[in-house]
Amino acid sequence: MSGGTSSLVAEASRLAQGLVAPLGRRWLHVQAVAERTAELRRAVDEAEGERLVAAAWLHDIGYSPDIGHTRFHPLDGARHLRDTGWPGVIVDLVAHHSGARYEAEERGLTAELSEFPLPDGPVLDALVMADLTTGPSGERVTYDQRISEILDRYPPGDPVHQAWLFARPVMAECVRRTESRLAAAQPR
Template sequence: MSEQLISWARTVARNELAEPLPRRWAHTQGVADRASRLEGVLGRQAGLLTCAALLHDVGYAPTLAATGFHPLDGARFLRDVHGADDQLTRLVANHSFALLEADERGLREVLEAEFPLLEDQFLVDALVWCDMTTTPDGSPTTTEARVAEILGRYGVESLVGRFIRRASPEIFAAVARVEAVLAGQPRWG
């Protein structure tokens, strides 16, 4: 994806998040900064990751929250309002194991039908790494601290708490795969 598309993604995210949700906007900027660390291992897909990082939480915008499930609301907004690329909308819809949260919400079939998972596991893992190693304020953190922060914010027995506990092994595994590549090990698949 070109610099023009990255600029578009940054503008869309800023327009939807900066004023109503400044902390979410700070997180989004931090996630995009993390994406820039993966340029060397992603090659031509680096722009797609950066766009997805910028737009992954756009569905939290109050004006876009149709279902209350931000990955689905954001992906629908990008597809229906902006005519965004299929790969981009699928990354946004499925970021950080959203399919497991969709299951908790009774929206799994809807999410799978509208936005099937991408086959490029490394790209999916890369977005998990960016999101799950960034604090709500946009600073880098460990995945363990991020999961603990989410549990503390939402509560262990909340819908999000149940999801994050269920998704944690997958999140940790995805982050470990990306960190192995960053440490010089070859990419898989």
């Protein structure tokens, strides 16, 4: 990756478009998640806002068959970003977005995901909220609607379905914390 902080979001958008736009509906989701994070920037420190939006653009690049080697998109996306010189915080956010650690456990990829530190905090919380309040075609949904959609889409024996049985309450807390931060950031 080249360029400074001011170009971070633009470079993320370009990379995501190149890797995800060919995937159709997934591209609609990614664009809407990035748009949603622009609204959620008030929930994070001003200095972290660009990283949040950049991570939103990049969170699903691992679905691209060009880089999807393990077929576990958070890991594939993070490895690609790390190997091409993206900032560590962006790489870690992509690796751990939206409960990836639970799915990694179901897939037997916990050791591989542990290559990336868990960036627990307001930025990850806001990324989770953006991703999990955006439907698969980019429509705005509630957290509960999104999780129900995921559980309906994947059969009970699928690792994704199993992961969400454990991740659901934990990721709900990410959403709740982000909502609280947004409420605290409202002008009085």
